[in-house]
Amino acid sequence: MMLARVADSLYWIGRYVERAEHLCRLSDVMLTATLDRTESATQIARIALAAVGDPDDAAKARRPYEAALALVLDREDAGSVASSLARARENARQVRDQITTETWERLNLIHLRMSDPTAAQTFADGSQAFLHDTIADLHLFKGAADATMSHGEGWRFLLLGVYLERAQLIGALLEVCFGDRKRRAINDHSALTSLLRMGCALEPYLRVYTADMQPRFILEFLLLDEDFPRSVRFCTARIEEHLGFLSRHVEAAGVSGPDRLAGRLRARLQYADIGEVQAGGSSAFLGAVLDECAAVHRQVYETFVAYTLEQRLPA
Amino acid sequence: MKLGAAKAGETSRRAAGDATATPYDEMRDAKGVVRPHYAALAARIETLSPDELAERQRTLERFFLLQGITFTVYGAESSTERIIPTDLLPRIIAAEEWKTIEAGLTQRLKALNMFLADIYSGQQILMDGVVPRDLVFNAPSYRREMQNLYVPHQAYANVCGSDLIRQPDGKFAVLEDNLRVPSGVSYMLANREASKRVFPGTFRGAGVRPIDRYPDLLLTTLKSMAADWRPNPQVVVLTPGVYNSAYFEHAYLARLMGVPLVEGRDLVVHDNMVYMRTTTGLRRIDIIYRRVDDDFIDPLTFRRDSGLGSAGLFNAYRAGNVVICNAPGTGVADDKAVYAYVPAIIRYYLGENAILPNIETFLCREPAQLGHVLANLDKFVVKAVGASGGYGMLVGPHSTKAQQDEFAAALKADPDNYIAQPTIQLSTAPCLIDHAIESRHVDLRPFILSGEKIVVTPGALTRVALRQGSLVVNSSQGGGSKDTWVLTDRKDLSP
Numbered sequence: 001m002m003l004a005r006v007a008d009s010l011y012w013i014g015r016y017v018e019r020a021e022h023l024c025r026l027s028d029v030m031l032t033a034t035l036d037r038t039e040s041a042t043q044i045a046r047i048a049l050a051a052v053g054d055p056d057d058a059a060k061a062r063r064p065y066e067a068a069l070a071l072v073l074d075r076e077d078a079g080s081v082a083s084s085l086a087r088a089r090e091n092a093r094q095v096r097d098q099i100t101t102e103t104w105e106r107l108n109l110i111h112l113r114m115s116d117p118t119a120a121q122t123f124a125d126g127s128q129a130f131l132h133d134t135i136a137d138l139h140l141f142k143g144a145a146d147a148t149m150s151h152g153e154g155w156r157f158l159l160l161g162v163y164l165e166r167a168q169l170i171g172a173l174l175e176v177c178f179g180d181r182k183r184r185a186i187n188d189h190s191a192l193t194s195l196l197r198m199g200c201a202l203e204p205y206l207r208v209y210t211a212d213m214q215p216r217f218i219l220e221f222l223l224l225d226e227d228f229p230r231s232v233r234f235c236t237a238r239i240e241e242h243l244g245f246l247s248r249h250v251e252a253a254g255v256s257g258p259d260r261l262a263g264r265l266r267a268r269l270q271y272a273d274i275g276e277v278q279a280g281g282s283s284a285f286l287g288a289v290l291d292e293c294a295a296v297h298r299q300v301y302e303t304f305v306a307y308t309l310e311q312r313l314p315a
Numbered sequence: 316m317k318l319g320a321a322k323a324g325e326t327s328r329r330a331a332g333d334a335t336a337t338p339y340d341e342m343r344d345a346k347g348v349v350r351p352h353y354a355a356l357a358a359r360i361e362t363l364s365p366d367e368l369a370e371r372q373r374t375l376e377r378f379f380l381l382q383g384i385t386f387t388v389y390g391a392e393s394s395t396e397r398i399i400p401t402d403l404l405p406r407i408i409a410a411e412e413w414k415t416i417e418a419g420l421t422q423r424l425k426a427l428n429m430f431l432a433d434i435y436s437g438q439q440i441l442m443d444g445v446v447p448r449d450l451v452f453n454a455p456s457y458r459r460e461m462q463n464l465y466v467p468h469q470a471y472a473n474v475c476g477s478d479l480i481r482q483p484d485g486k487f488a489v490l491e492d493n494l495r496v497p498s499g500v501s502y503m504l505a506n507r508e509a510s511k512r513v514f515p516g517t518f519r520g521a522g523v524r525p526i527d528r529y530p531d532l533l534l535t536t537l538k539s540m541a542a543d544w545r546p547n548p549q550v551v552v553l554t555p556g557v558y559n560s561a562y563f564e565h566a567y568l569a570r571l572m573g574v575p576l577v578e579g580r581d582l583v584v585h586d587n588m589v590y591m592r593t594t595t596g597l598r599r600i601d602i603i604y605r606r607v608d609d610d611f612i613d614p615l616t617f618r619r620d621s622g623l624g625s626a627g628l629f630n631a632y633r634a635g636n637v638v639i640c641n642a643p644g645t646g647v648a649d650d651k652a653v654y655a656y657v658p659a660i661i662r663y664y665l666g667e668n669a670i671l672p673n674i675e676t677f678l679c680r681e682p683a684q685l686g687h688v689l690a691n692l693d694k695f696v697v698k699a700v701g702a703s704g705g706y707g708m709l710v711g712p713h714s715t716k717a718q719q720d721e722f723a724a725a726l727k728a729d730p731d732n733y734i735a736q737p738t739i740q741l742s743t744a745p746c747l748i749d750h751a752i753e754s755r756h757v758d759l760r761p762f763i764l765s766g767e768k769i770v771v772t773p774g775a776l777t778r779v780a781l782r783q784g785s786l787v788v789n790s791s792q793g794g795g796s797k798d799t800w801v802l803t804d805r806k807d808l809s810p
Contacts, residue, residue, distance in 0.1 A: 001593045001594070001595055002575070002593055002594055003581050003591060003592065004581070004592040004593055005580070005581055005592070006575070007594045090557070093383065093557055093562075093566075094557045095576075096383070096563075096566035096567075096570065096576075097566045097567075097569040097570035097575075097576045098570075101382070104382075104383065105381050105382070108381060108383050109381065112380070153594065157594075246594070249594075249595040250594070250595050250596075304594040305594075307596075309583060309585075309597070312596040312597050313585055313597065
């Protein structure tokens with residue numbers, strides 16, 4: 001049992017933190033890729049920007065440093081890393097009684113660093129170090145939550161937010177790269193490597209497929225791998241697991257939870273075959289996955305947070 | 316760092332508003348000798364260089380920042396978060412002195428609770444003419460809605476934070492009782508956490524009485540207010556929300572008691588029962604430790620424009636289905652005019668003399684007293700009866716002629732609304748100000764819980780007037796705080 005408002009806040013902390021980490025990683029890959037004077041540098045920048053929902057802007061992609069700076073520190077942009085972290089921290093402040101001091105301290109520290117007046121200068125002095133440290137701190141936050149919070153309802157809402165956000169972010173990245181929209185196919189070795197880096201997947205990929213960079217393998221790995229924590233399939237399995245637990249108590253009250261949707265989504269990915277996905281058009285498949293993720297999100301909200309009182313009043 | 320006794324003396328002379336009295340120095344006696352209970356701390360400070368002290372101050376501030384013990388300053392373009400100014404050096408109270416304070420506060424709260432129970436039922440004290448009838452009924456904090464409502468153990472003010480000051484003769488006196496929604500207890504607890512980090516050695520040797528049971532005692536007190544037929548009462552803390560300046564405290568107490576922190580929008584009242592919206596549906600609430608003022612708890616009963624409480628909450632309370640702590644209407648007992656009658660109230664109900672004296676108070680509603688106040692405005696502190704937080708106040712010796720004229724006019728126009736007290740030199744304690752140790756005026760706010768029984772936590776929030784010479788300790792007016800060590804009686808310790 002926990003307050004509906006609190007569950008909502010924990011869920012959003014998870015989403016915002018995951019979003020911030022993903023944006024840091026995309027920025028980092030974009031900046032690293034453009035250090036080498038390769039043909040694919042601009043292409044990589046365009047992929048990164050398209051994956052975060054920026055309209056395809058060739059001029060912006062040619063100035064990756066400015067684009068990354070805005071992506072990370074622009075407080076005017078509600079989608080930037082700094083804004084996401086400010087919101088995560090604001091939510092954490094509202095449920096300060098529900099998260100452990102260890103977990104709170106990590107998030108508060110990251111937020112203080114991001115909102116420090118010298119942050120822009122630190123970014124300019126060494127953007128890769130800045131991004132690396134932020135990602136590492138976000139890992140510490142998740143680690144502290146895992147190691148110090150009770151693995152009960154609150155923690156599961158936090159992780160539900162993390163995995164749902166991750167499934168959608170990776171899904172969106174794959175759609176940019178492998179969707180059927182008329183975009184130049186990605187064949188270049190450095191572009192493919194960068195793509196894996198954006199999913200934090202390079203090293204795990206190499207262990208499975210060796211250094212053989214094939215678009216098909218990459219799609220298969222990021223979409224359907226069972227064990228890799230950033231594959232869409234892995235995320236949906238966790239979503240189903242957490243929702244199954246969270247729905248147990250609601251169902252006792254005679255309300256059907258969102259776990260049916262989550263189970264169907266997990267099954268779609270678990271029993272998919274990469275050949276069939278590509279034959280049927282990867283865009284259609286990815287579109288269906290993203291739609292179902294959005295449906296799970298809506299139903300989580302309706303079941304746990306914004307339910308109508310008439311259903312739940314004592315008889 | 317060398318502690319200059321002369322320096323402290325010099326500060327006091329300059330700060331003295333009333334030329335006849337030198338403020339009591341918490342650390343040194345009149346001859347400049349360190350008092351025994353301060354000896355260990357004084358010795359420790361002397362071994363530290365200014366840089367080392369400053370380093371400790373930084374550790375302290377970092378602790379507060381990390382914990383998020385901050386308030387937000389809203390600027391034109393951006394808002395920044397600041398920590399509440401906190402002083403490094405603890406204020407120390409000897410065991411013997413604390414015994415008097417503890418007995419005095421217990422006595423006082425007992426009598427005030429009896430007073431509240433009386434005026435909200437038979438009103439015997441008014442009939443006997445001990446307290447003037449109109450003073451009670453005209454007080455804005457008097458709540459007619461509370462009449463003839465059963466309150467368990469007659470515990471109206473479950474949490475009380477009284478402001479004590481130490482007079483130049485070394486005796487503590489009560490300056491103000493806070494029976495509504497007193498705050499500051501989280502700073503008492505956080506200051507202690509911090510000072511254990513910065514002075515671990517001295518702390519260990521000093522024999523400081525622990526205060527960390529406060530959340531546990533608070534929960535026990537709240538639960539003792541539940542009806543017998545609800546064996547596992549659901550307790551919640553009701554906060555106005557994250558933008559309230561005391562939000563940190565609300566979250567802190569909820570976390571340490573292990574109970575939900577709710578806002579008005581989480582509550583639903585149905586059939587005179589109060590529920591909260593949880594992930595699994597509605598759950599009944601038995602006890603609400605509310606940190607929302609009376610006016611805002613129920614738009615149906617009190618202020619209609621309030622969105623902070625819950626509609627129907629007060630009716631559920633009257634129906635006996637939920638307990639609101641502190642009870643609505645307790646403010647009438649900490650009204651600044653009623654304050655003048657507290658010694659008489661104690662005598663009336665308990666047949667005892669007040670252990671902790673009041674500050675001499677002149678009620679401007681009495682024509683003779685008003686005349687005296689008007690003639691000596693430059694010596695008095697004049698306070699508006701309804702105001703708090705250091706606002707609406709004239710500190711005579713520190714005021715200009717224009718300010719005095721302004722207050723004189725206000726006093727004549729609405730004498731009922733004002734009281735006056737002689738300017739008291741608050742005692743001084745050593746503080747670290749810009750790498751140097753200087754004396755600043757301090758007060759003392761202990762916290763008293765009352766449910767089935769009355770408990771005084773052996774600690775307090777010491778508020779500091781950080782501006783040199785200032786006597787105003789409110790955080791809204793340049794005040795800060797410091798940890799307060801109440802020492803164990805060595806005789807009480809088993810070997």
